[in-house]
Amino acid sequence: MHPFSPDVAFAARDDHAACREAIRQGSRSFFAASLILPSRVRAPAYGLYAFCRLSDDAVDVEGGSFSALERLRERLAGAYEGRPNPVAADRAMADLVRRYAIPRAVPEALLEGLAWDAEGRRYETLDELFDYAARVAGTVGVMMTLLMGVREPQT
Known part of the structure; x- marks a missing residue:
């Protein structure tokens, strides 16, 4: 249960x-692919992508900084607790986790x-690479899949 009003x-x-601009600038191939998504999925996908892209960039830009990782954990906590950072991607993520009931363990695994x-x-073995992927x-x-309304575990 989220501590803020739906x-x-x-x-x-x-x-x-x-968020749309972040995907357009950050990944032309994903942006092009997003155009075939139904609009009800495309708009939230931009928010999800922006949060994930900014998260990945935060670690890459700071050369694998563990302080960057701690800030990412705080940003994610803020999104789940209804107090997102004043950043477009964080506000979008706060809406997404509530609207689509994204289990916190999923972005924590990211x-x-x-x-x-x-x-x-x-990664020395294929199994290790699979764990990473x-x-x-x-x-x-x-x-x-959650944004698309699919919640079956086998999917």
Whole structure:
């Protein structure tokens, strides 16, 4: 249960536009692919992408900084507690986690994968690589299925 009213939206129209622009600038291929999504999925996908992209960039730009990871954990906590940072992607994420009931463990697994990047882990086996991919890519896929209204575990 979230401690804020379901009637409250954190992200404004400008926030959604900023998230769309983040995907347009940050990944031309994902932006192009997003155009075939139904509009009911496309708009929230921009917010999700913006949060994930900013998270990945925060770790990469700071050279795998563990302080960057701690700030990401705080940003995620703020989104789940209804007190997002004053950043478009954070406000959009706060709306998404509430509207789509995204289990907190899913984006936390993404942050775990980003922590592995910061540690400079190398993957010696295919199983280790699968573990990493499940965190940094699989989590985004799971969240996208939730945005699409699919909640079956087998999906």
